[in-house]
Amino acid sequence: MKTLYLSLPEASPDCSVTGGNALPFVLWDVVDQPLLHHWFDYAIDEGYERVAVACPQAIRSIIESALADATLWPIDIGLCDEVPVEAADWHPVDRLPTDPLEESIGLTSVEDMLSRHAELSRRRLNYVWTHLQPRYPFLVQGQGAYIHPDAVLIEPYWIGDRAEIDAGAQVGPFAVVGRGVRVRAGVRLDDTHIGEGADLAEGLTFDGHTIARGLVFNHRKRLLHRSIDPTLVRFRKVL
Numbered sequence: 314m315k316t317l318y319l320s321l322p323e324a325s326p327d328c329s330v331t332g333g334n335a336l337p338f339v340l341w342d343v344v345d346q347p348l349l350h351h352w353f354d355y356a357i358d359e360g361y362e363r364v365a366v367a368c369p370q371a372i373r374s375i376i377e378s379a380l381a382d383a384t385l386w387p388i389d390i391g392l393c394d395e396v397p398v399e400a401a402d403w404h405p406v407d408r409l410p411t412d413p414l415e416e417s418i419g420l421t422s423v424e425d426m427l428s429r430h431a432e433l434s435r436r437r438l439n440y441v442w443t444h445l446q447p448r449y450p451f452l453v454q455g456q457g458a459y460i461h462p463d464a465v466l467i468e469p470y471w472i473g474d475r476a477e478i479d480a481g482a483q484v485g486p487f488a489v490v491g492r493g494v495r496v497r498a499g500v501r502l503d504d505t506h507i508g509e510g511a512d513l514a515e516g517l518t519f520d521g522h523t524i525a526r527g528l529v530f531n532h533r534k535r536l537l538h539r540s541i542d543p544t545l546v547r548f549r550k551v552l
Contacts, residue, residue: 314389317361318396318403319352321368321376324420337372338426339406340379344437344471344489345452348406349379351437353386355410361402365393409433411440424535427523431532434506435487438469455492464496473509475551493551504532512547 324338339349349366356364368376373392380390396403404410407418407429420426445452446468455474460466464478467485473492478484481498488502491509496502499516507513508525523530526548529538 314362315360316363316365316400316402317352317356317359318393318400319349319364319366320396320403320405321349321366321372322405322407322420323369323371324426337368337375338420338429340375341426341430342491343409343430343433344441347379348409348433350383351409352404352406353383353388353390356388357386361388363389363391365391365396367393367396409436409440412436424530424537427530427537428532428535431504431506431521431523434489435504438471438487438489441471442469493549510548510551512549514545517545 321337321339340347343351353364366376366380377392380392383390407420408415412433418425418429420429441452453470454460454472455476457475458472458477460472460478461480461482463480465481465483466478467483470485470488470490472478472484472490473494475492476490476494476496478490478496479498479500482496483501483503484490484496485502487504489506490496490502491507491511493510494507495512496507497513497515500513501518501520503520505519505521506523506525507519508523510526511524513524521531521533523532524541524546527539527541529541530536
């Protein structure tokens with residue numbers, strides 16, 4: 314049986330770019346879906362019959378639950394204790410399948426993971442707009458998203474399910490607007506990831522940031538703040 318082996322990093326910080334829970338890095342959304350799911354897509358595209366996932370004990374129960382929910386892929390997906398020494402087809406899941414093979418990246422701090430996530434988001438946006446968007450334009454806008462005709466969209470960008478983009482707002486380039494996000498008038502998002510449920514006050518500008526529940530991270534300066542002024546950014550539950 315043709316098997317793809319995936320080796321997961323232990324990285325699991327006390328924050329998440331998608332909603333505030335402590336999720337392993339491989340379950341963080343990279344633009345349109347979790348990083349691990351991009352590898353499941355790759356397995357299907359490359360004709361693998363089975364995916365075997367090796368992960369540290371510290372995150373094993375979370376990954377086990379995630380694999381149990383991975384029912385969209387018509388392939389055998391399960392855990393393994395370790396990658397066999399003789400395995401030829403194995404990959405560390407700290408990158409996208411479309412990325413060139415490179416040295417494994419250290420993910421030992423929240424700042425490391427947020428920086429890596431921003432880099433992967435940029436790479437995924439480039440790939441979507443270069444290879445997929447020309448054939449499937451709906452891929453850059455989620456279900457139920459509303460974009461005002463007077464909003465400015467600069468590619469590459471991605472807008473999640475039920476997001477709202479008001480008149481005069483600018484999204485892009487390299488902007489990811491998460492599920493249920495409200496981008497109000499005059500907001501400018503450049504090279505920025507806005508996490509699920511954020512409601513951005515009018516006139517804000519973010520350039521090179523991750524904004525998520527409980528944190529603001531500046532990619533370029535690697536500055537992390539664990540508090541957000543609720544008069545500027547509020548968060549709402551997205552059903």
